[in-house]
Amino acid sequence: MSKVLVVGGDKVDSIRQVLLKRGIDQIEHWSGRKAGDMHGVIPRNLEMIVLVTSSINHSFTYRIKNLANKRGLKVVFTKNGADSLQRVLAAASDLGNGCRKTVYTWIKILTPAAGV
Secondary structure, three states: OOEEEEOOOOOOHHHHHEEEEEOOOEEEEEEOHHHHHHHHOOOOOOEEEEEEEEOOOHHHHHHHHHHHHOOOEEEEEEEEHHHHHHHHHHHHHHHHOOOOOEEEEOOOOOOOOEEE
């Protein structure tokens, strides 16, 4: 059983389909448009967090990144679309399943230093 949190985006059906094809059976979505989303608690037992960068503000992105870093969760940054997410997930799987990785779709793939 795999669980993913998708943060951002209004219509994430195509993203949901990509994740379902990869064997992820539980997908939670925060649109980022509700005031309560900013103060939400990240669920337990997540495999990763998918941030849809085209529809959330910088402070919300920063908060999610920090919370994920504290819990050692993989964070995937993607534009709103299934094609972009598929490319990012393929690149992330090429890196292996070692330590926590942050994947930037438009720049490069990198692993931040501990405590960042």
